[in-house]
Amino acid sequence: MQRFLKSRNRLTATVRTGNFRHLTQGQSRGTPTIVLAQGAVFKEIEGRWSKRLREQSTAMHERFDKIEVMWISVSKIKEAGMLRLNAKYAKSRDRERTTLLNSFNELRQRHEKKAETLVLHNSDLLDAVSEERNARMKLQRKYNICGALERMVFLAKLQQKVPPTAGVQQGLCKLAQSGEFTAILDKEVEARKLDARDVIAGVSHLYRRASNGTNGNDDIITIRATKFNDNERAALAVFLKIQREAARCIYILRNFPENTLSTYWLTKFGRTLNPSGMHTPSPAIVQTKEITAYALWVDTLSGRSFFGAGRQVTPTPISFDKLRICACDRRRNSRIRVGYAA
Structure with a gap:
């Protein structure tokens, strides 16, 4: 009874086995028949798959060619549509640009007319102020070179070329720093064989020099050579030319x-x-x-x-x-x- 209750592994281990023989054992040394049969089958399968792959490859190439032709056609259609759309937008932009330019030109013309009106109005105001200033100069007995310099600075303040709180001498120095003064000064010093630095240095005390010993009105405002040196006279000439080339001349x-x-x-x-x-x-x-x-x-x-x-x-x-x-x-x-x- 104990013999029959042994484990399967042990029972298997006690089974005696015979010798294993291959199916081809005992045959001749040539190619086995089964191998030959399998080779023929494999060749037939390989031929069918090769033919099928060639057919599928040809079909895929034909399909790709059709797709390529179709996409080229679609691209041309889309490109033509985009060109038409761009042309439409270009015409629209041209119309908008023309409209904006016309509006801008009309606005500029209105602005120019308004500016001309303001310039004329300001010119009339400057004329009136200049007349009043001349009359005041005579009443104050300053119708002389000193009063002329004060008048220059006064008009420069009205034209916003000089700060409104600047004095006469400060105003002259400010005018001497302008580009128009420098441009005229270069010509003056070249014509009179002077040094520009000496002329500019003479501007710093020009009003004080003009104020000394200047009293009463002059029928003709006179710049005397005995009172002003060459550099000071050159500076006065530059100031007078600036006044000449101003808008009111x-x-x-x-x-x-x-x-x-x-x-x-x-x-x-x-x-x-x-x-x-x-x-x-x-x-x-x-x-x-x-x-x-x-x-x-x-x-x-x-x-x-x-x-x-x-x-x-x-x-x-x-x-x-x-x-x-x-x-x-x-x-x-x-x-x-x-x-x-x-």
Whole structure:
């Protein structure tokens, strides 16, 4: 009974086995029949799969070609659509740009007209203020070179070229720092053989020098060579030219090149005037080699010259030491005359 209750492993271990023989054992040494049969089957299967792969590869290539042609066609259609859309947007943008440009031009024209109106209005105000300033200068007995410098700074403050709280000397120094002063100064120092640094240094005490010993009104504001040196006179000439080239053109100052013989005429609004009242041109001043700069005194309303009306003007050379400058308001004929006296 105990013999039958032994474990399976032990029972298996006690079973006796015979010798194992392969199916091909005992056959001849040639190729086994089963191997030959399996090789033929494998070749047949391989042939079928190779044919099937070639057919599928050909089908896939044909399908890819069709898809490629289809996508090329779709891309061309989309590209044509985008071109049409871009052309439509371009036309729309052109219309919008044209509309904006027209609106901008209309706005600019309105702004320019408004600016012109304001400029004319401001010019009228400046004219009125200038007239009032001239009258005050005469009442205060400052119609002289000192008052002329004060008037320059006063008008510069109205034009916002000088701070409103600046004094006269500070205003002159501020004007001397402007680009227009430097541009004119370069020409002046070259023509007069001076040093620009000395001229600028003379500006720092120009008002104090003009104030010393200046009392009462002058019929003609005179810059005397005995009171101002060459650098100070050059600085005054630059200031007067700045006033001349301003919008209101207060000062009339004519400069001519050296070593040139030229004849100039008195003009009024482009028309030649004769101081004697005739319309035939007559020489006002003939330049000589000694002349480096001079000016004409012209009454802008009557056309009279400094040499007087009712007689023929004689060609008269004037040297730099006797430089005569006339400042006049073109619209109201209010004048501040400045000249060099011997």
